[in-house]
Amino acid sequence: MADIQVKELTFGYAESKPVLQGISLSFDGRSTAIIGQNGAGKTTFVKLLKGLLKPTAGDVLIDGQNTREATVASLAGRIGMVFQNPNDQIFKNKVLDEVMFGPLNIGMSEGEAKEHAEAALALVGLCGLEQENPYDLSLSERKMVAIASILAMDTGVVIFDEPTIAQDWRGRRTIGSIIRGLRERGKLVIAILHDMDFVAEYFERTVVFAKGRVLLDGGTREVFAKEECLRAAYLEPPHVTQLCKSLGYNEVFLTAEDFVSHVKGNGFTV
Numbered sequence: 001m002a003d004i005q006v007k008e009l010t011f012g013y014a015e016s017k018p019v020l021q022g023i024s025l026s027f028d029g030r031s032t033a034i035i036g037q038n039g040a041g042k043t044t045f046v047k048l049l050k051g052l053l054k055p056t057a058g059d060v061l062i063d064g065q066n067t068r069e070a071t072v073a074s075l076a077g078r079i080g081m082v083f084q085n086p087n088d089q090i091f092k093n094k095v096l097d098e099v100m101f102g103p104l105n106i107g108m109s110e111g112e113a114k115e116h117a118e119a120a121l122a123l124v125g126l127c128g129l130e131q132e133n134p135y136d137l138s139l140s141e142r143k144m145v146a147i148a149s150i151l152a153m154d155t156g157v158v159i160f161d162e163p164t165i166a167q168d169w170r171g172r173r174t175i176g177s178i179i180r181g182l183r184e185r186g187k188l189v190i191a192i193l194h195d196m197d198f199v200a201e202y203f204e205r206t207v208v209f210a211k212g213r214v215l216l217d218g219g220t221r222e223v224f225a226k227e228e229c230l231r232a233a234y235l236e237p238p239h240v241t242q243l244c245k246s247l248g249y250n251e252v253f254l255t256a257e258d259f260v261s262h263v264k265g266n267g268f269t270v
């Protein structure tokens with residue numbers, strides 16, 4: 001897993017208007033969700049991690065290497081990023097070619113790239129569509145093609161920008177189990193999300209961005225306990241958390257299973 005250290009990071013697209021200000025974060029092995037209202041700077045932040053943008057001030061260090069001195073190509077084998085809109089990522093006219101492009105680009109042999117691509121397509125549930133044109137697929141399938149292209153590169157860090165958009169419950173579950181699988185294999189997963197229920201179910205750490213700064217950072221349960229703070233960032237806790245609070249529980253429950261196991265533990269039958 002790559003080590004990522006962010007030190008006093010400031011960035012602005014225009015000099016006079018910083019979008020991110022004085023952000024310091026280090027990433028441990030925990031799967032990390034980044035949440036915050038629209039325009040808070042989340043996508044800009046992950047583009048800085050990937051080296052697509054360079055800091056105006058401060059530093060981003062990937063395995064000790066400063067992204068100011070690294071090319072995007074030299075970071076590509078370490079950090080994979082699934083863009084919010086798959087149309088910004090996909091450019092080949094065959095699914096298999098698209099998913100093999102990344103692995104080939106970072107130096108895998110043709111055979112290895114094909115093996116990785118086929119395994120990644122199986123993980124996202126697209127077996128049998130290898131010869132299709134990605135643009136003949138639905139948006140949710142195209143999103144899965146974009147995810148497979150990054151998984152096939154087998155990078156130590158995988159960043160997802162809004163992975164659950166355009167997915168039904170089945171797609172959400174597939175993506176959730178991919179995130180768990182990556183975590184189990186020692187990869188660092190970072191995801192920007194607006195779906196708080198998904199954050200509660202699959203992420204161990206949550207970082208809240210507000211107006212270009214880090215407002216909260218901690219274990220997901222701990223962060224969702226801070227209702228007032230979340231409200232200030234125009235965010236709401238997950239549905240189960242809100243329901244249990246309305247029922248008068250003081251504990252923070254993240255998922256239905258979480259709540260049911262608490263109730264059963266107290267001797268109630270469900």
Ligand SMILES: Nc1ncnc2c1ncn2[C@@H]1O[C@H](COP(=O)(O)OP(=O)(O)OP(=O)(O)O)[C@@H](O)[C@H]1O
Pocket residue numbers: 013019036037038039040041042043044045
């Ligand atoms: N290429 C760009 N040029 C100029 N300004 C930009 C550019 N990209 C983003 N911005 C501005 O930077 C700010 C932060 O945008 P960013 O996309 O990082 O926020 P975000 O938290 O990811 O929002 P969302 O949840 O809507 O995706 C916004 O005010 C946005 O308009």
